[in-house]
Amino acid sequence: MKENNNRLGWLFASPYLIYSIVFFLLPLIYSFYLAFTNWDLIAPTYDYVGFDNFAKALKSPGVHAAFWVTYKFMVVFIPLVIVMSLVVALLVHSLPRFKSVFLIGFFLPYLSSGVVSSLIVKGLLSYNSPVNTALRSIGINIDWLGTAWSALLIVGLIMAWKFTGYYALILTSGLESIDHEVYEAAAIDGVTGRQRFWKITLPLLYPSIYTTLILAFGVTFGIFTEVYQLTGGGPNYATNTWQMEIYTQAFKNLQAGYASAVALLAAFATFVSIFIIRKLLEKWGARNGWN
Amino acid sequence: MVGTKRSNNKLIIRYVIAGILLLVMVYPYLYMVLNSFADWSQVDKKLIPTDYSLKSYTWLFTGGDSGITRPWINAFLNSVIVSLLSTFLMMAFGVMVAYALSKLKWRGRDTVNNFIMFHMFFPSIILLIPSFLIVQKLGWYDSYWALIIPKGVSLWAIFMYTNFFKAVPTVFIEAARLDGASDFKILYKIMLPMSKSITTVVFLFLLMERWTELLWDMIMVSSDNMLTLNVLLSQMFGPYGTYPGPLYAGSVLLTVPIIIIFIIFGKNFQKGMQVSLK
Numbered sequence: 001m002k003e004n005n006n007r008l009g010w011l012f013a014s015p016y017l018i019y020s021i022v023f024f025l026l027p028l029i030y031s032f033y034l035a036f037t038n039w040d041l042i043a044p045t046y047d048y049v050g051f052d053n054f055a056k057a058l059k060s061p062g063v064h065a066a067f068w069v070t071y072k073f074m075v076v077f078i079p080l081v082i083v084m085s086l087v088v089a090l091l092v093h094s095l096p097r098f099k100s101v102f103l104i105g106f107f108l109p110y111l112s113s114g115v116v117s118s119l120i121v122k123g124l125l126s127y128n129s130p131v132n133t134a135l136r137s138i139g140i141n142i143d144w145l146g147t148a149w150s151a152l153l154i155v156g157l158i159m160a161w162k163f164t165g166y167y168a169l170i171l172t173s174g175l176e177s178i179d180h181e182v183y184e185a186a187a188i189d190g191v192t193g194r195q196r197f198w199k200i201t202l203p204l205l206y207p208s209i210y211t212t213l214i215l216a217f218g219v220t221f222g223i224f225t226e227v228y229q230l231t232g233g234g235p236n237y238a239t240n241t242w243q244m245e246i247y248t249q250a251f252k253n254l255q256a257g258y259a260s261a262v263a264l265l266a267a268f269a270t271f272v273s274i275f276i277i278r279k280l281l282e283k284w285g286a287r288n289g290w291n
Numbered sequence: 292m293v294g295t296k297r298s299n300n301k302l303i304i305r306y307v308i309a310g311i312l313l314l315v316m317v318y319p320y321l322y323m324v325l326n327s328f329a330d331w332s333q334v335d336k337k338l339i340p341t342d343y344s345l346k347s348y349t350w351l352f353t354g355g356d357s358g359i360t361r362p363w364i365n366a367f368l369n370s371v372i373v374s375l376l377s378t379f380l381m382m383a384f385g386v387m388v389a390y391a392l393s394k395l396k397w398r399g400r401d402t403v404n405n406f407i408m409f410h411m412f413f414p415s416i417i418l419l420i421p422s423f424l425i426v427q428k429l430g431w432y433d434s435y436w437a438l439i440i441p442k443g444v445s446l447w448a449i450f451m452y453t454n455f456f457k458a459v460p461t462v463f464i465e466a467a468r469l470d471g472a473s474d475f476k477i478l479y480k481i482m483l484p485m486s487k488s489i490t491t492v493v494f495l496f497l498l499m500e501r502w503t504e505l506l507w508d509m510i511m512v513s514s515d516n517m518l519t520l521n522v523l524l525s526q527m528f529g530p531y532g533t534y535p536g537p538l539y540a541g542s543v544l545l546t547v548p549i550i551i552i553f554i555i556f557g558k559n560f561q562k563g564m565q566v567s568l569k
Contacts, residue, residue: 006398006399007397008391008395009391009395009396010397010399011391012388012391012395012474013388013400015384015387015443016384016388016444016449017403019384019443019444020406020410022425023418023422023425023441023444024410024418026421026425027417027422028417028421030421030424030425031417031418031420031421034421087312091305091308091309091312092309094305095302095306096302100557100561102309103561104553104554104557104560106312107553108316108550108553109316109317109319109320110499111549111553112319112320113502113503113505113521113524113542113545113546114503114505115503115521115525115528116323116542116545116546117319118528119323119528119538119539120319120323120542123322123326123335123535123539124319124322128335128336129335130337130338161319164316169561170568173564173568174568176565208568211568221414222416224505225505225525228505228506229525242416243416243506246416246420247419247506247510250420250423256420259420260417260420263417263419263420264417266417267414267416270414270416271413271414274412
């Protein structure tokens with residue numbers, strides 16, 4: 001019986017095991033190896049170049065930009081998406097009927113392809129679009145995607161648009177799990193209105209907010225499609241994310257060796273950042289007694 | 292009485308605000324649909340076009356040859372084949388592995404469990420270039436294999452099912468075993484029917500993500516007849532920028548099927564989300 005189960009366990013887990021060897025462990029080792037070569041993705045031969053790729057990457061403006069752009073997107077995207085999803089969740093939660101209709105409606109943007117949302121935004125912001133025509137008539141003329149601050153803002157807005165409904169769904173189920181008795185007890189003590197939100201709802205919602213924050217921070221490390229489609233990382237690297245930099249170096253400039261070194265740096269930066277963010281969030285929760 | 296009237300008014304205001312907010316959020320979709328039906332002289336010129344025609348759709352379904360005939364229909368079919376097969380594999384393997392991790396006792400289980408955790412939190416960006424090379428070495432480049440097999444296992448699906456299966460009482464499984472049912476049978480006859488709500492959630496998220504994948508599908512194929520709809524749309528973005536009408540029609544073709552599927556499963560999805568978030 002025991003012997004049998006052992007074999008069965010490995011058998012049932014085998015799809016994952018084979019997959020992780022071929023598409024995780026092997027590429028992992030391969031990428032460390034590639035990072036020390038000058039391979040161009042095509043030529044049959046290449047040389048071992050030591051730490052040259054890393055030295056070059058650490059001095060490259062594209063890599064510097066990628067490092068900082070991630071945090072700039074956080075500054076735009078995180079507050080925006082958290083506030084928007086909180087507003088949607090609180091609003092929908094307060095409705096006695098048609099809750100699911102609204103929740104599903106707000107969730108629809110999450111189903112969009114980044115290519116499609118970029119296309120729509122590009123149309124809405126093109127020179128002769130109704131938006132820009134109206135703005136020009138009152139003397140405002142902005143090249144939205146050709147200006148550093150607005151390009152960052154636009155991509156951040158697209159991401160916030162996409163994820164608001166998804167996070168609102170998470171927050172709504174958090175709101176629903178708050179016991180009514182807590183509110184009743186608080187009402188007896190005279191806690192109502194704004195105080196009720198800050199002293200009761202928000203602290204009790206912490207687990208859901210924590211989940212959304214972790215998800216949202218994760219999103220900022222993987223932005224590619226919108227940037228690729230709208231700005232190509234520009235203007236002047238203003239929206240050059242890690243994915244964009246690695247894609248450009250490997251598949252446009254055909255510097256597979258160098259791009260592998262950049263990818264290792266990106267993974268390191270991502271890993272350390274996520275670790276620090278998690279620790280900070282946990283500390284923040286613990287200090288407020290939210291864990 | 293005055294009190295109820297006041298709270299009634301308050302409620303109406305809330306519904307109005309929620310309605311307006313929802314309209315703002317879905318406006319980009321409306322803009323896309325309206326522009327796909329707009330006369331080509333009005334595309335991207337008005338917030339709500341006034342002249343309409345089917346020219347964009349005719350162009351999409353009969354013309355726009357880019358090396359092959361009817362590239363859009365071809366790309367749509369590619370997307371359907373790739374997304375469905377990929378999603379099916381991710382779910383079938385996800386269920387299998389999750390069963391092993393939650394309901395079977397075997398030596399090595401804890402090691403595999405920890406390894407999956409490590410794998411999940413590993414920044415996958417490192418893997419892009421070497422995975423591309425491995426796909427090439429396997430001879431899968433520019434074929435369905437490259438689009439389906441490397442996207443055939445989802446750690447997230449394994450994780451979701453493992454958590455869900457853990458909550459299923461072992462009594463059911465033991466009873467079935469006493470009746471002589473094999474583990475495969477237990478999995479498909481007992482575990483799966485019990486996890487309908489979570490299956491809806493996993494299915495929709497996986498399908499949506501596979502359907503809208505760009506980077507992987509873009510680097511894995513090169514021939515015109517292998518492109519997925521999302522990649523074709525992305526490629527047409529540049530050269531056809533001056534004729535955006537068909538691009539909006541293509542966007543509708545890409546977006547509407549997934550929205551329809553989502554609305555069909557909407558109720559189950561919401562239930563499933565509540566279960567999975569607990």
